[in-house]
Amino acid sequence: MSDASQTLLLVDGSSYLYRAYHAMPDLRAVPGDPSSPATGAIRGMVTMLTALRRDVPASYAACVFDASGPTFRDALYPDYKANRAAMPDDLRAQVAPIHEVVRLLGWPLLCVEGVEADDIIGTLARHAAGQGMRVLIASGDKDLSQLVDERVTVVDTMSGKRRDVAGVTAEFGVPPALMVDFQTLVGDAVDxxxxxxxxxxxxxxKWLLxxxxxxxxxxxxxxxxxxxxENLRAALDWLPxxxxxxxxxxxxxxxxxxxxxPGSMQALQQGEEQVDGLRAFYERYGFRTLARALEAGAAGPETGSQAATEVAQAAQQREVAYETILDWExxxxxxxxxRAAPLVALDTETxxxxxxxxxxxxxxxxxxxGSAAYIPLAxxxxxxxxxxxxxxxxxRLKPWLEDPAAPKLGQHVKYDRHVLANHGIEVRGYVHDTMLQSYVLEVHKPHNLASLAERHTGRTGLSYEDLCGKGAKxxxxxxxxxxxxxxxxxEDSDQTLDVHRVLWPQLEREPKLRGIYELEIACSETLFRIERNGVLVDAELLAQQSHELGQRIVALEQQAYExxxxxxxxxxxxxxGEIFFDKLGMPVIKKTATGARSTDEEVLEKLAEDYPLPAKLLEHRSLCKLKGTYTDKLGQLADPRTGRVHTHYAQAVAVTGRLSSNEPNLQNIPIRTAEGRRIREAFVAPAGRLIASCDYSQVELRIMAHxxxxxxxxxxxxxxxxxxRATAAEVFGVALDQVSSEQRRYAKTINFGLIYGMSSFGLAKALGIGNSAAKNYIDRYFERYPGVKRYMDxxxxEAKERxxxxxVFGRRLVLPEINSPNGPRRAAAERAAINAPMQGTAADLIKMAMVQVQERLDRDRPEVLMVMQVHDELVFELPxxxxxxxxxxxxxxxxxxxxxKVPLVAEVGLGRNWDEAH
Structure with a gap:
């Protein structure tokens, strides 16, 4: 890296304040008070500038902002930026404080009337480069690529993307010297x-080359x-x-x-932080963590380890040595x-x-x-x-692949395990999975390798579509x-190794998150076993159920016509709409966004309380869904050789840690109706074997108690x-043995409703009672269970602050909308904040159970197969x-x-099919 004394670091402040605004939650100077000043963009800028100062040594720097008012481009072209939305009011209010804190952090700040930030950056960059200095421009704006040369580099510190001469050429297909011409032809929709x-x-x-x-x-x-x-010729007068x-x-x-x-660069020298001014600023805007860090002698929170930065820089700058293996030697x-490597990244092409x-x-x-090899085989x-x-x-590879003492790394290793198992190889020794590392550390972000590589190492590479094309071609x-x-x-294997070298140290520093990651790794192996086992389905029974459902659907259609x-x-x-509202005179419940009278499911449910036709339509829709999604398709999804369906469990999707399944989706089989429950009859055991279902009893309520x-x-x-019953006794003030079935039903709805953050309005709707009565029930519940109320508050x-x-076990459940200025979104995030620890803890528990049960089966009962996981339930096939x-x-x-703090209880049932086992 060049001498810091000969480096100029230019920050595109106008670009970054927008990015900070959109990337950060809606923080407030007084947490939870939407009337207090917004501070998210301010906090984001402080974090970014602190990280830049730590990670990019530079004696000279400037943070550059656009000034308000027109520039020469507005005079040249009155429609310049005409379609750009006005700056949001809560961001506009943060601009002045951002300027203030930039100066307090010791950054020279430039904002020149009549001159855009890009032009200031261009002028400074060209002058410094002409003086033999190295220039780094921190920005996500691709327009600045035209400034790049051997001394000027644009780095997007938020994504890690690096635009040097090679990077610009690879990204746009032309060198930086042609970027002005390129932008002229393509245009700029943003401006x-x-x-x-x-x-x-x-x-x-293509044209420019x-x-x-x-x-x-x-x-x-x-x-x-x-x-x-023709379009080019028509645009010739415009192009200049x-x-x-x-x-x-x-x-x-x-x-x-x-x-x-330009005679002197003195005014661009990095200044010292003004500690007293920063302390007062942080206190004014409610940045308690920053203030504490300042007292401890740090300028702000650490946003990433130096080691991770070094990995990213090395990945962007190194030459790679990729080999193709075509002979035995x-x-x-x-x-x-x-065999000699401490860790090998492995990937399959299929x-x-x-x-x-x-x-x-x-x-x-x-x-x-930087070192990888490919063996083409087919x-x-x-x-x-x-x-x-x-x-x-x-x-020849099998002994190494099946050696548990040979450490291996992959991206979504469960897939690669299956592929190799298809060839008779049971891979052992997988100790790391970058997809799961990302899932644990940053659950709300994409976990595919391309996103991980770009986000954490700044590397972009070939895509599958680059090689294979898209669609029919x-x-x-x-x-x-x-x-x-x-x-x-x-490149895939190399990038996987790079991403691991960034993410694994972060997990090592966080013991609770490392524990969750190790659970996910173990769970991945168990899911691999469940998926390969599959579960037997009775195709004849499914066909019979489809026929019966089809007859009922036809009958319902005729009844609806009548x-x-x-x-x-x-x-x-x-x-x-014409039949309901014009012909039959039903009341209009709500309208769509276009003003049409709505007939969605919510409207049908409301109308079904008083009219028979909507009730028939709801029943018709339900049966059509059952038939189309399950009874028609389950048999088709079965392996024709074995009659078994093999669902795919997606491990890195749900932010709560819950698993999802597809092809078929076993999580959403409806069980509230008799027809839905009958579908489980088709999941059967072979002759001489049984199905067992074991699930946790009231696990989320038990977690709430804990x-x-x-x-x-x-x-x-x-x-x-x-x-x-105990809740009913508390809420209704009666003895346990005096609780009626109706009171127990109400209490059950309250218990589960409050877990999901249900409001009095939601409870009133669920119980079919008035809002005031529902509010009264909730108030009495909290009087009897004050600890629950304290937990929720x-x-x-805590969610708003963090x-x-x-x-319970340390999995982090991110809530991006918890401080949103949008009321409904914020309310939804608050409900999620209450429920997510319970859903997430339940997810952790069932994963722990899967792992421990499978270990016990492997040791003592290999003939017992785990064949499904559904919510809080494990399903087995056994002799x-x-x-x-x-x-x-x-x-x-x-x-x-x-x-x-309360006992966990699991209940088991056995039968010839899944339904009987309940």
Missing amino acids: NVPGVPKVGPKTAA EHGSLDGLIAHADRIKGVAG KGRELVTIRTDCPLDEALPGF HLDRWLERL TSLDELRARIVGLSFSVEP HDGPGAPEQLPLDEVLA QIPFSQVAVEQAAAYAC LAGQPFNLGSPKQL ISGDEALLRAFQEGLDVH RTRL GYVET EAEADWVRQEIPRIMAGVAEL
């Missing part, structure tokens, strides 16, 4: 600067064919003005703003490297995204940063070279040229009482002879995975 109609980045780059410059292109405009050529508008000026007079410039050399049917096309490995496209035989290569990976395939596959007095399309909102510490709720569970405040809540063991041991293991 309302037109380009050539229908000319996008690829066409613009062919003709050398915009002037060269204009000189040969008559030779450009097709519609693009367009070029002037997009060109960043590098000769702005700045001597008034910077005394001594080369493979043997790499096998030695694999024929399908369906992990249980995918076959290997090639394998890639990375053993150290490429069959034009010109494909002779490749090593797949089966023999896998046989997409080719299989086996037909990609081996040279390109090798670059793509090696009630309407005419045939109609049951799925047409327009026809429903977290809130409410004495009455704790006592009810500790004494083994029916908690809904405390959780809301932006997240935690499970009849193991029924007593399962009945006794599985609930005991599940109840013993954690020690809470």
Whole structure:
């Protein structure tokens, strides 16, 4: 890295204040008080500038902002920025404080009337580079790419993207010297600067590379064919003005703003932080954490380790050595490297995204940063070279792949385990998964490798679509040229290793999050087993159920026609509106955004209370969904060889830690109706075996008791009482043995409703009572369970201050909208803040149970198969002879995975099918 004394760091303050505003929650000087000043953008800017000062040593710097008012571009083109939205009022109010804190942090600040921030940056960058200095521009604005040369680099510190000469050329297809011409052709929609109609980045780059410059292109405009050529010729009169508008000026007079410039850089020297001023500022805007850090001698919170920064910088700057293995000697050399490496990143290239049917096309490995190899094994496209035989290569790799002492790393390792298992290899030794590292550390962000690499290392690379195309023209990976395939596959393994080197140290520093990550790794292995086991379905029974549902659907249609007095399309909102409101005179409940009378499910449910036709339609919709989603499809999804369905459990999707499943979705089988419950009858055991279902009893209520510490709720569970009956006794003021079934039903709705943050309005709707009565029930509940009320109030405040809540075991559940100025969004986030610790803790518990049960089965009962996980329930297939063991041991293991203030209880049932097991 260059000498800091010869480095100028320029911050695009106008760009970053917007990004800070949108990236940060809606913080307030007084937490939770929407009338107090907004501070999110201020906090974001402080964090960014603190990190920049720590991570980018530079003796000279400036934070540059746009001034209000017109510039020369507005005079040149009155519609310049005409379609740009006005700055939000709560951001506008933060601009002056941002300017203040920038100066307090020791940054020279520039804001020149009549001159845009980009032009100030351009002028400073060109001058400093001309003096032999190194210039770093911190911005996410691609327009600044035109300033890049051997001494000027643009770095987006929020995404890690680095635009040097090579980076600009790779991203836009033209070198920085042609970026003005490129932008002129493409235009700038953000600033309302037109380009050539229908000319996008690829066409613009192609033209400029062919003709050398915009002037060269204009000189040969008559030779450009097709519609693009016509559009170019029609735009010839505009292009000079367009070029002037997009060109960043590098000769702005700045001597008034910077005394001594351009002769001296003295005014741009980094200053010292003004500690007393910062302390007062932080206290004024409620930044207690920053104030404490200041007292401890730090300028602000650490936003990322120095090690992570070094990994990212090294990843962006290094040369890579990617190899293609086509002979046995080369493979043997790499096998030695694999055996000697402390950790190997492994990736498969395959024929399908369906992990249980995918076959290997090639394998890639990375053993150290920048070093990777690809073994093509099934490429069959034009010109494909002779490749090593797949089966023999896998046989040679198998001892290493199945060695539990050989540490391996992957991105979504469960997929790769399945692919290799399809070839008879059970991979052992997977110790890390970058997808799961991201899921634990940053649950609310994307976890795919491309996002992780760009976010954490600033690396962008080839995409699958780059190689294979899109849509109908997409080719299989086996037909990609081996040279390109090798670059793509090696890059994946190399990037995985880089991302791991950034994320794993963060987990090591956070013991609770590391524990959650280790749970996810273990859970991944268990899910792999469940998915491969699959569960047997009775296709004949499903077909019979589909036939019966079809007959009932037809009958319901006829009944609906009779009630309407005419045939109609049951799925047409327009026809429903005409029949409901015009013909039958039903009241209009609500309207759509376009003003049409709504007939959505909520309206149907309300109307069904008084009219038979909406009730028939609801029943019809329910049965159609059952038939289309389950009884028709489950049999089709079964493996034709085994009759088993193999769902895919998505581990890194739900922010609460819950699993989701698809193809088929086992989590959403409706069980509130008899027809829905019948679907579970089709999940069966083979002859001589049984299905067992074991689930936690009232687990979220038990977690509520543990977290809130409410004495009455704790006592009810500790004494083994029916908690809904106990709640009814408390709320209605009657003895336990005097609680009616209706009172218990009300209490059950209150218990579960409050867990989900239900309001009195929601409770009134759920119970079919008035709002005042519902509010009275809630008030009495909180009088009897004051610990629950304290928990809810405390959780809301903590969530607003931290932006997240935690499970009992330390999983973080991020709430981006918890301080939103939008009332409904903020209210939804507050409800989620109350419920998420319980849902998340329940998710942690069932994952712990899965792992511990599977370990016990592997050791003592390998004939007992875990075949499904649904919410708080584990489903097994077992020999009849193991029924007593399962009945006794599985609930005991599940109840013993954690020690809470109340006992965990798991209940088991057995039967010939899943429904019987309930």
